[in-house]
Amino acid sequence: MKISYNWLKQFIKIDWKSDETAALLTDLGLEVEMVYNYQSVKGGLEGIVVGQVLTCVQHPDGDRLKVTTVDLGDGIPIQIVCGAPNVAVGQKVPVATIGTTLYDKEGIAFQIKKGKIRGEESHGMICAEDELGLGEGHDGIMILDNAIKAGTPAAIVFKIENDEVFEIGLTPNRADAMSHLGTARDLRAGLSQTGVNVKFITPSVSNFRVDKRILKIDVRVEKPLLAPRYCGVSISGITIKPSPTWLQNRLKAIGINPKNNVVDVTNYVLHELGQPLHAFDASKISGKIIVKTLPSGTKFTTLDDVERSLHEEDLMICDEIGPLCIAGVFGGKSSGVSETTTAIFLESAYFNPVSIRKSAKRHQLNTDASFRFERGIDPTITEYALKRAALLIQEVAGGEITSDIIDVYPKKIADFPVVLNFNNVKKIIGQELSKEIIKNILASLEIKITSVSDAGLGLIIPAYRVDVQREIDVIEEILRVYGYNNIKFSEKLNATVSIAPRTEDYKVQNIIATQLNSQGFNEMMANSLTTASYVQLSEMLKEEHNVIMLNPLSNDLAAMRQSLLFSGLEALSYNINRRNSDLKFFEFGKTYHKFDSGYEERKHLTMLITGNRNQESWTNGQKPTDFFLFKGYVNGILSRLGIQKTQNLPVTSDVFSEGIAIGFGNDILVEYGVVKKSILKHFDIKQEVLFADFNWALILKSLSNKIKFTEIPKYPEVRRDLSLLLDDSVSFDAIYNLARQTEKSLLKDVNLFDVYQGKNLPEGKKSYAVSFTIQDNSKTLTDAQIDKIMSKLQKNFETELGACLR
Secondary structure, three states: OOOEEEHHHHOOOOOOOOHHHHHHHHHOEEEHHHHEEEEOOOOOOOOEEEEEEEEEEEEOOOOOEEEEEOOOOOOOOOEEEEOOOOOOOOEEEEEEEEOOOOOOOOOOOOEOOOOOOOOOOEEEOOHHHHOOOOEEEEEOOEEEEEOOOOEHHHHOOOOOOOOEEEEOOOOOOHHHHHOHHHHHHHHHHHHHHHOOOOOOOOOOOOOOOOOOOOOOOEEOOOOOOOOOOOEEEEEEHHHHOOOOHHHHHOOOOOOOOOOOOOHHHHHHHHHOOOOEEEEEEHOOOOOOEEEOOOOOOEEEEEOOOOOEEEOOOOEEEEEEOOOOEEOEEEOOOOOOOOOOOOOEEEEEEEOOOHHHHHHHHOOOOOOHHHHHOOOOOOHHHHHHHHHHHHHHHHHHHOOEEEEEEOOOOOOOOOOOOEEEHHHHHHHHHOOOOOOOHHHHHHHHHEEEEEEOOOOOEEEEEOOOOOOOOHHHHHHHHHHHHHHHOOOOOOOOOOOOOOOOOOOOHHHHHHHHHHHHHHOOOEEOOOEEEEOOHHHOOOOOOOOOOOEOOOOOOOOOEEEEEOOOHHHHHHHHHHHHHEEEEEEOEEEEEEEEEOOEEEEEEEEEEEEEEEOOOOOOOOOOOOOOOOHHHHHHHHHHHHHHHHOOOEEEEOOOOOOOOEEEEEEEEEEEEEEEEEOHHHHHHHHOOOOOEEEEEHHHHOOOOOOOHHHHHOOOOOOOOOEEEEEEEEEEOOOOHHEEEHHHHHOOHHHHHHHHEEEEEOOOOOOOOOEEEOOOEEOOOOOOOOOHHHHHHHHHHHHHHHHHHHHEOO
């Protein structure tokens, strides 16, 4: 939000420097992010003075040049060579003196210097209006009023506006401050706490009167819940033309381009009082104004020449033929003010904030009016703002008020009663404020005190303070105006020792993040909103489980993610496309699911690596990352957390072409492996990617402060390896399950430790190197027993899976 300091001073007379005022506004909660200077003419015409042409003769060496002498008011005439055809003796003209900086049409600065033009000295420049930024004319120099005294600064003659503008980062709850009036009201409250009492000046509307009653336009509000208050008045005999300089300067200072006098007045009152207005061309209204909704699918063309399809809940301003305007959001093309408009119907209303917000989001329109309506404006100034705008329109566009004000307000919006307890004020603020200070602060905020007791106050909160409806809100207002910086702190520091378990989520998360950082991983944080269609990349993800946004910002952000893999692949793809292809990422995040039983969130830790292990160097050859390097990182996390006695299980996720799961029994702690090429292709990734997905809730559950142990077995375990030649279609899952079925009691672990495909293998074949750990807790195994088990395993692999030994 932009606030003009000159404009602000129309409400309160203050001579503070802008940086002091900015500091006070920030302390009040209206954070001033920056202050910048505004000049109605770039450069402020500094160095430009009024001169009188004393002599004017033909240049001896230039047909189109004249040699002049000009008096600049100091009694020392200077010589200036001028090429304008209309320069003549006796004229008063604007002169850019030596050292003056001017700006061309592109805004590029150039400086006036002493020089020679075809042999004749020139000590300045007589200017045309476009050279000064005062217009577009370049047919000749500007001729000024002869009554102006030579030497008068041009900035005084042309009334250059110099202003300072506050850029305020307004929080969404402060709807009351979205205007110069609201900001001035807060500033007055803050000033009173510094001992500066200023009068609050509001624009007078006492001169408003009806001139003739010749253009009455009736109003019917069919949706009073959506339009609790609707005011309007007719103005006839107006002339549409550019706004006067003062009005244009006010709007330009806050970044608004002037359009015409009527539209500019509505924008002016919007930013002055915070009340949006809309002007309809009265000749384009058929019959009466009707405030209602229309059937879904009704077509309507807005001011930006876009045909929109209306929703059945969109509140519309209509006449007896059709729609004229999306209420509180955007006007219609057919009913707007144009150059031929001579009479208008001026609207000032209070619309339901929720209704306006839904319509604005539905049609992806964000206007100054909708921004204010959807946050809640002041329902009590609707008529006042209408009168203020009508008087300004008469001032800048002429015309007469040709109807009484129509004010449809069936049920008055009530102020909020709140009871304030002094003890609660002290408890929340941490310091006892005197009752007089509290009363003065409340009075400066226009909060009425209806009753006083030793315990507290009975208050009435103005309706425009939609963010102050509870006692705690009032206490916040008191503290805000009193000043957070004015609260005294005790020199004594109190601390409470609390017992926090070592396995708290954030502590464990920090431990693992530190470990991964030390191993070269970068932490990433992806948006939880993602593309809904990503679920089609995995059969395990279901479209009906998507949590869909009601008003998505785009199709790419339409659903909550069911997997962290795809947002991670987006990050990999983004980096790879920018020639950063050696990557290690990890992310702590949640997935979101909608089940028949309700919504569910699950926390995960994911890891992604791709590219080479190390940077290219003449001392070390490039070596790509592989499954076993990644396996080390995964096992390192479990080892760091003290999670032991896990089992290697078949991977269940279908996003892996090869992978392993680690868990306890049927509970899977982590799944990791090589991501399928079909999924990588969707993200335009052509290099191998390894991915790990930890079930973080189960990881935390596996941690325990209790120390558990089992005795080291007295009898040794035995490992045997088989190198199996298999069809491509055979997975490790099949080997694992068949091995477990073959030997249930003595087989402790099955592990895949090498995979090979390529040279020296038949087409359609692959080689798996699998280890088998065998142990009997009651005795030492003999070679005969071991060979028997291995023979049985080998036979079943050959019979069931078509395997053979390499």
